[in-house]
Amino acid sequence: MDALLRNFFNIDVFIQVFPYLLQGLFTTLWLSALVIPLGLVGGLAVALLATQSESRILRFLVAAYVDVFRALPPLVLLIFIYFGFPFLGLDMPKLLAVALGFLLNNSSYYGEVFRAGLLSVPQGQMEAARSTGLTRMQALAYVIVPQATRNVLPDLVGNSIEVVKLTTIASVVALPELLRVARDAQALLFNPSPIVLAALIYLAILWPLVRWLSRLEHKNLLGR
Amino acid sequence: MTDFDRFIHTFFNLEVAAKYWPDLLKGLGVTAGIGLLVAITGLVFGVVLAVLRALQIRPLSLLIIAFADIMRALPPLVLMIVFFFAFPLIGLPMNAFTTVWLALSLVLAAYAEESVWGGILSLPRGQSEAARSTGLTWWQTMTSVILPQAFRIAVPPLTNRVIAISKNVALGSVVALNEVLNEAQSATSNSGNPTPLTMAAFAYLLLFIPVIFAARRLESRWQWKV
Numbered sequence: 001m002d003a004l005l006r007n008f009f010n011i012d013v014f015i016q017v018f019p020y021l022l023q024g025l026f027t028t029l030w031l032s033a034l035v036i037p038l039g040l041v042g043g044l045a046v047a048l049l050a051t052q053s054e055s056r057i058l059r060f061l062v063a064a065y066v067d068v069f070r071a072l073p074p075l076v077l078l079i080f081i082y083f084g085f086p087f088l089g090l091d092m093p094k095l096l097a098v099a100l101g102f103l104l105n106n107s108s109y110y111g112e113v114f115r116a117g118l119l120s121v122p123q124g125q126m127e128a129a130r131s132t133g134l135t136r137m138q139a140l141a142y143v144i145v146p147q148a149t150r151n152v153l154p155d156l157v158g159n160s161i162e163v164v165k166l167t168t169i170a171s172v173v174a175l176p177e178l179l180r181v182a183r184d185a186q187a188l189l190f191n192p193s194p195i196v197l198a199a200l201i202y203l204a205i206l207w208p209l210v211r212w213l214s215r216l217e218h219k220n221l222l223g224r
Numbered sequence: 225m226t227d228f229d230r231f232i233h234t235f236f237n238l239e240v241a242a243k244y245w246p247d248l249l250k251g252l253g254v255t256a257g258i259g260l261l262v263a264i265t266g267l268v269f270g271v272v273l274a275v276l277r278a279l280q281i282r283p284l285s286l287l288i289i290a291f292a293d294i295m296r297a298l299p300p301l302v303l304m305i306v307f308f309f310a311f312p313l314i315g316l317p318m319n320a321f322t323t324v325w326l327a328l329s330l331v332l333a334a335y336a337e338e339s340v341w342g343g344i345l346s347l348p349r350g351q352s353e354a355a356r357s358t359g360l361t362w363w364q365t366m367t368s369v370i371l372p373q374a375f376r377i378a379v380p381p382l383t384n385r386v387i388a389i390s391k392n393v394a395l396g397s398v399v400a401l402n403e404v405l406n407e408a409q410s411a412t413s414n415s416g417n418p419t420p421l422t423m424a425a426f427a428y429l430l431l432f433i434p435v436i437f438a439a440r441r442l443e444s445r446w447q448w449k450v
Contacts, residue, residue: 003313003314004314067433067436068429068433070388072425072428072432076405076421076425079409079421080421080422080425083409083418084412084421084422087418088234161296162388172398179299179302192306192309192310192313195302195305195306195309196306196310199302206297214293218345
């Protein structure tokens with residue numbers, strides 16, 4: 001019990017590292033605020049190409065893209081970009097590597113979600129919108145995409161929670177987000193309490209979101 | 225050397241590939257083995273939890289909900305790092321293999337429990353009432369009426385989860401598990417050439433693209449029967 005308190009919940013260590021972990025948390029939050037919109041835009045583009053394009057080749061390429069990034073672990077992608085590209089003589093800043101890796105990976109996941117949403121809007125919606133004189137682009141922007149988004153809102157929220165959790169892999173390329181800061185503190189103090197505190201912080205932020213998501217999904221299930 | 229040659233020499237260097245492919249193959253074996261183990265233990269544990277929750281014993285249900293919430297809220301990498309670096313200090317030493325297997329199994333179990341429970345909930349109450357009124361016991365009702373239907377509803381979200389979570393075996397490289405990514409990283413630093421990283425990426429594609437195709441078939445077959 002004593003060992004547990006000293007190593008996991010060491011109050012002195014908690015107090016000492018808390019300000020640093022808050023900084024790490026801040027980095028995690030703005031990183032999420034950067035990569036989630038990027039993924040949403042990329043994903044919507046992927047989904048629109050997959051469902052609206054007339055070209056079979058283009059649709060095939062988009063489907064292949066989605067499958068490849070569903071199969072490739074994001075950490076493999078990130079390490080490939082961050083450690084591989086400099087061998088070509090390209091300068092690869094951490095943030096750019098992370099943003100690029102997340103954009104490629106998340107566009108595929110958000111793309112699948114949006115695709116399901118676009119397919120759930122009945123064909124008649126497009127026909128009706130076009131018959132009122134809207135162009136195809138206008139119909140997509142004002143009629144189809146808003147309904148598609150609403151239909152898959154729980155999945156979009158769920159995927160965004162996954163993205164926030166995924167920002168932890170940026171620790172591997174030494175981007176100072178919450179997990180990285182906690183690991184550095186642990187190494188410096190020879191005490192794992194900072195990691196436990198980081199885990200508690202992740203829980204404090206993400207647990208309410210997970211709860212909210214469960215209720216959202218539940219409501220969707222009953223509304224069907 | 226043209227830019228193209230340089231690109232090939234950097235990322236598709238045959239000499240480097242020839243030298244390191246046995247290491248990577250070994251890593252691929254480890255990745256596939258742990259991925260499969262995680263899928264099995266995670267799914268089994270998740271279904272057990274969903275069935276226990278269906279007993280509707282309040283304290284037990286609350287415990288299961290808390291477990292599922294925590295495992296879905298914590299990033300898997302954080303879980304692994306706590307298991308690997310913190311647990312030994314309270315007398316629970318864990319090697320890299322146990323760490324990755326246990327962490328990912330718990331995470332998958334949480335998602336599987338939620339999906340199967342969602343399936344159970346979405347069935348009309350009349351199903352279990354009708355089954356019980358024909359003389360089936362609670363257990364028989366569960367195993368031969370409720371679960372088979374709940375699985376059908378749970379399959380599409382579950383296949384996605386199984387793939388997303390088993391490919392997280394790559395996170396094991398952080399705790400020095402000798403899976404593909406870790407082997408590729410040491411081969412890259414030994415050879416001074418990132419070709420092994422390219423090979424690792426292709427190894428993951430080789431492993432998971434067939435799984436994705438199989439999952440899609442499974443989904444469409446089960447959907448069609450409903």
